[in-house]
Amino acid sequence: MLTRTFGSVTRRRGVVTLIIGMLVCTFLWTPTASAHGTIVSPATRAYQCWQTWGSHHLDPAMKTQDPMCYQAFQANADTMWNWMSALRDGLRGNFQGSTPDGQLCSNALSRNNSLNTPGDWKATNLGSSFTMHLYDQASHGADYFKVYVSKNGYDPTTQKLGWGNLDFITQTGRFAPAKDITFNVQTSGYRGRHIVFTIWQASHADQTYMWCSDVNFG
Structure with missing residues (x-):
């Protein structure tokens, strides 16, 4: 009887340990539930890294196929998981x-x-006219967006981005709260490799988001 009881307790402890382990893994690898957005x-x-590697972030191929996302993930995995919270x-x-400058x-x-x-x-191929798409989990809306493009002669593969490297392109008007906001630029x-730099001024509070999108103008 004692042996049977001890074995039952041991099995229950094993199940509890397994469940705790699964929960720990879930918390470690689930994006923070911060309701914000990105272009x-x-x-x-960050979004490109999450979109490409989020479901298989442990794939060693990331190191060779997408070294920039790999270095970002190694520096801080939260950068990829929280693509919506910059x-x-x-x-x-x-x-x-x-x-x-440089930040x-x-x-x-x-x-x-x-x-x-x-x-x-990784760069997105664009023409001279293109549509920008904000996905906002919490539907904050926008006071405005400011859009810049890196100057001709600036090389995003070798240079950090500074304000002096940008040409101002446009500022939008207000947008009502919505999960998806699109506007034309x-x-x-x-021509060739550039950065589209975007500032989103959210409407619900004085919250500012800034992002770099790598593009290839054809």
């Missing part, structure tokens, strides 16, 4: 004064510093 087209750096509060429109792609967030690293990030005179 999904042309994909921002925000800062209370900038009051002082974007340039609050964001040092634009991370929105000056130290946890996302790997996004500032120059290199061969018209450019001219750009």
Whole structure:
């Protein structure tokens, strides 16, 4: 009887240990439930990494097939998991004064510093006219978007992005709360590799998001 009882207790402990282990793994590898958003087209750096590797982040192929995402994931896995949370509060429109050169792609967030690293990030092919698409989990809406394109002669594969490397393209008007917001952008005179740099000023609070989208103008 004692042996049977001991064996039953041992089995129950084993099941409990297994369940705890599964829960720990879930918490470790599930994105934080922060309801925000990002530009999904042309994909921002963190979103491109999550879209490509989120479901198989342990695949060793990431190291050779997508070395920029690999270095970002190694530096801080949270950068990829929390692609929707690259925000800062209370900038009051002082974007340039609050964001040092070389930290634009991370929105000056130290946890996302790997996004500032120059290199061969995966790029989206664009024409001179293209549509930008914000996916916002919480439907915050927008006071406006500011869109910039890196200047001709700037090389995103070898240089960190600074304010002096950008051409201002457009500022939108307000957008009502919605999960999906799209707007058109018209450019001219750009060819080859560039960065589309976007600032989203959310409407629900003074929250500012900044992102780099790697593109190839054809």
